[in-house]
Amino acid sequence: MAKVKRKICVLIPAYKENEVVLESSKAALQHVYSGEFDICVIADGLEPETITTLQQQGAGVIEVNFERSTKGKALLTALDILPSSEYDIAVVLDVDNIMGKNFLEEVNNAFDSGYKVVQAHRTAKNMETSFAFLDACNEEINNHIYRKGHFAVGLSSALIGSGMAFDYTYFKKLLSGIGETVGEDKELDFRIAKDQVKICYLNDVYVYDEKIENAQVFTQQRTRWIASQLEFLKKYAGEGVVQLFKGNLEFFNKVVQAFLVPRMLLIGTLGLFFLLSIVVPFGPPVSFWAALLVMLSASLFVALPGKFYQDKRLWEAIVRIPYAVFCMCLALLRVNKTKASFLPTPHKAKEVSTQVNN
Structure with a gap:
């Protein structure tokens, strides 16, 4: 059990996902953590009605507007606006992510052990179609090799873009000059490796992620991944x-x-x-x-x-x-x-x- 209950800011970048963000923010606000935490939605292109509803739910909202939107720029803008002394840990979720049981508790425990960066086990919350099931299989293979496997032999876990937690001050430093990259998680991976900071992997701590259900979206997502690589x-x-x-x-x-x-x-x-x-x-x-x-x-x-x-x-x-x-x-x-x-x-x-x- 952690000696210190760190205050956590859960950041949810949302790009034109009005329906999904209402469901995920509501679930995040219902999460159980023995310390203090806030939910902050970074609203990029959300409808005014959505923003009002989010605020009524109890989520904080930071509105951003870029000529070319990227997740990295959205996160950096939010950290520039939020008071640096207010939080100890920044957690990053995708707009469709749901935190599993004891997610924030276990993240806090990892930081109590001395880690500055943590990656949780992202897993599928939907596997109804063949493509979704295939995508879920691919995710678990990556988890086994690049996260669980690497961490087991003393290397850092690879980041995956969400279900991530950072020392708040260090995260702001990492995002400095992030630019318009389509692979902000990979850029963070390299920056952390250059700093020789070890990334902890929590294999038994889950964050649930929506998997790709059709070929068109699969192709679009993989286009971004290949470009990033x-x-x-x-x-x-x-x-x-x-x-x-x-x-x-x-x-x-x-x-x-x-x-x-x-x-x-x-x-x-x-x-x-x-x-x-x-x-x-x-x-x-x-x-x-x-x-x-x-x-x-x-x-x-x-x-x-x-x-x-x-x-x-x-x-x-x-x-x-x-x-x-x-x-x-x-x-x-x-x-x-x-x-x-x-x-x-x-x-x-x-x-x-x-x-x-x-």
């Missing part, structure tokens, strides 16, 4: 080598991750070469590509939680993988669209169970 690969590849020679293995590890081909594209590429090897008489044999596909598949299945194997939707999702690979190829071709917009992911308002956040 390319941006930071270009920006930090050289510095990764410099930091390695300085002994900063954490930073170099982040750069290596930026070189990794997105999982769906890798599956598609290996599958294509496997098929080509059957008909093309030169190059590596069929067995070579088959072995790579089997090893990749085995590593992904090992990282998938056991509960997913008990659900028949897993096999329906697997059948959708070729279509998901096609969507990833489209996303790759549309990367330049992020120059005009940060391509926000649209969400749907969903009924929230009171058991989730109490």
Whole structure:
């Protein structure tokens, strides 16, 4: 049990998500924490009626208006407006996120142990469609490898964009000059690694996140992710080598991750070469590509939680993988669209169970 009950500010950037933000802010306000906490919605393009309702619910509202909206700029603006001495911890949620039971208590406990940055276990709150189930599987694989796995061997957990908590003063420093990047979480990852501050991962502390339910939104979201990966690969590849020679293995590890081909594209590429090897008489044999596909598949299945194997939707999702690979190829071709917009992911308002956040 933590000796100090830190005051927490829960920040919810909301870009034109009028229905969803009303549901998520209401759930956040009902969250149980033995210390003090405030909910602050960063309203970007919300209707006046929505803002009034949020305030009536008890949430704080900071209105922002940018020529080109990004989550990083919205967060920095909010921190510039909020009094720095008022809070100890800043928690960042996406507009569709719901905090799980004891979320804030466990975050406070982690800070009591000396951590300055914490990443909780983000998991699916919806898996009704094949795409949503596939997206949920992908999230859990990433959790197992890049968060739980890294933290288990003494490295920092990777940030995921929400369900994150920061020392309030340090967070404001991290956001300074964040610019218009479409991948603010990756930029924070690199800045934290450069500072050699360890990111704690709370595997048993959940924040529930809406998963992508259709191909169009999947493609849009992955377009933003690929653009972000390319941006930071270009920006930090050289510095990764410099930091390695300085002994900063954490930073170099982040750069290596930026070189990794997105999982769906890798599956598609290996599958294509496997098929080509059957008909093309030169190059590596069929067995070579088959072995790579089997090893990749085995590593992904090992990282998938056991509960997913008990659900028949897993096999329906697997059948959708070729279509998901096609969507990833489209996303790759549309990367330049992020120059005009940060391509926000649209969400749907969903009924929230009171058991989730109490």
